Amino acid sequence: MKFSIILSSLRDCKPRATRVTFYFLLLTLLASCASPTPTAPVFPTFILITQDPNASPTPTPFQPSGEITTSLPTFTASPIPSITSTITLTPSPTLTLTPLPPTLVADPATTAVPPPANPSRTNYILSATLDFDAHTLDVDETIRYYNTTGVALSDIVLSVQPNRYGGAFTLSAIFQDNAALTTYSLDDQRLTLNLPQPLQPNSATTLGIKFKINIPAKANEGLFGYDFNQIDLVDWYPFVVPHEASGGWVLHDPMPFGEHLVYDVSDIELNLKTGADVIVAASAPAEPNGEWTRYRLYGARTFTLSASDEFLVAESAVGTVVIRSYYFDGYKAAGEGILYAAVQAVSIYSLKFAPYPYETLAIVQTDIHDGMEYDGLVFIASDFYGQYGGGAKNNLVSIGVHEIAHQWWFGLVGNDQAMEPWLDEMMATYSERIFYEFNYPRYGDWWWQFRVDYFSPSGYVDTPIYSGGTFRAYTNAVYLRGAHFMEDLRVRMGDENFYAFLKDYAARYSRGRATTADFFNTVRAHTTADLSDLMMNYFSGSY
Ligand SMILES: [Zn+2]
Incomplete structure (x- = not known):
């Protein structure tokens, strides 16, 4: 079919x-x-919703959280057509991609089938109504949280990024297991739920949150918000932050540059309603669901949207992975150029790292600096589209494939982006080198000069976002010195061992989070070479 x-x-x-x-x-x-x-929203049948997200607050007596054996929702996911069918996309009539050389097209066997919903992961079900013109989003959120921390929890901490924007976030009600929960505090980005009873290890609870976002105007080329023809919704719903045995809940302070959030993987379903003329780029494929559009994303950090009534779309595929480029009028060549590069990038990264982790990839033009990665969706600066003159020697392609590489180094293999940002940023930067190495082998010297050495990088690779000083100094240390470290490491290990290490690292920490120790333990599983001089040269710590 x-x-x-x-x-x-x-x-x-x-x-x-x-x-x-x-x-x-x-x-x-x-x-x-x-x-x-119009019909009422049809809520998913693949998970038992223990609370109607549209329900009004009711005086339902508090139900103590049951053990997992009694309260575990039944996951009976119906097959998703897009993963059980052979995909043979008809090329978009406006798109005339040059056929790729056969070696660039990944074997479909190397592309991903999303993992099934996992009962021990946090599960989010969101029903959201987006008023594109009024810049409002009304949301009913249901969170099923399973306590895998090994300790009893007296509170649960959620990240609420929209609350960092003055007046943007309005919380209407919170429920726990169908009972109104009033013992909470919302302070800037941190929502702390003080539980009436501790949540025991290996127990689950269901949280309901009703909220509204008055979407702010985008500021200083930040992502979250609206501009004249686009709304970017990133980190827009409350999510439970990771919990660690030492230190508890992980929610770092924001910085003007660098990412401060840390995410566990989760299973996310979004039912979205918006205007008929609004085109939505999202982290997952769209399915009709009555008057709603449903998106399901498994094993991901976060669900991201960009909406516009002016998007133009070009489409291609690698194996079963559908890739769409969302761009604006006047940028057709750039919109198709980055799509072509994305096909090349997903192909080579699927072969060298791991199967692509999601069903779809959206590449979205927007008004920001550089680019930004989310699961299944990357943003690239409009300026790069404007500068594009064809070919691959430009910011659009080099930054674009960097953000795409984050699908593996951020999405598939997570990390603490604030304290150990090199684990995703160094890897994504060096992945640019790998992209050119396999697709444009004569551009190697250009890439090193254009992207790395032009900036005369210095500093330690293991610099946290809080210690980098300026944005330039931070990226020089983490991204660019990181690229040189990876090149030196590769020479020391030899190509065969180096690429075996990359695959092993992606496999070991797939859908998890890797640490500095995990990185070096995996390196040392693939080489006995002495790395001490590299450590001295590139790292402030010894690992
Ligand atoms: Zn990056």
């Missing part, structure tokens, strides 16, 4: 499939299409 047929059938409610089984499935999926009147 062709994925394109399924999608078009679902969109216009005109099933054209001939197979009886598929037709039956489609009828089931489309039952709500038959009704001429």
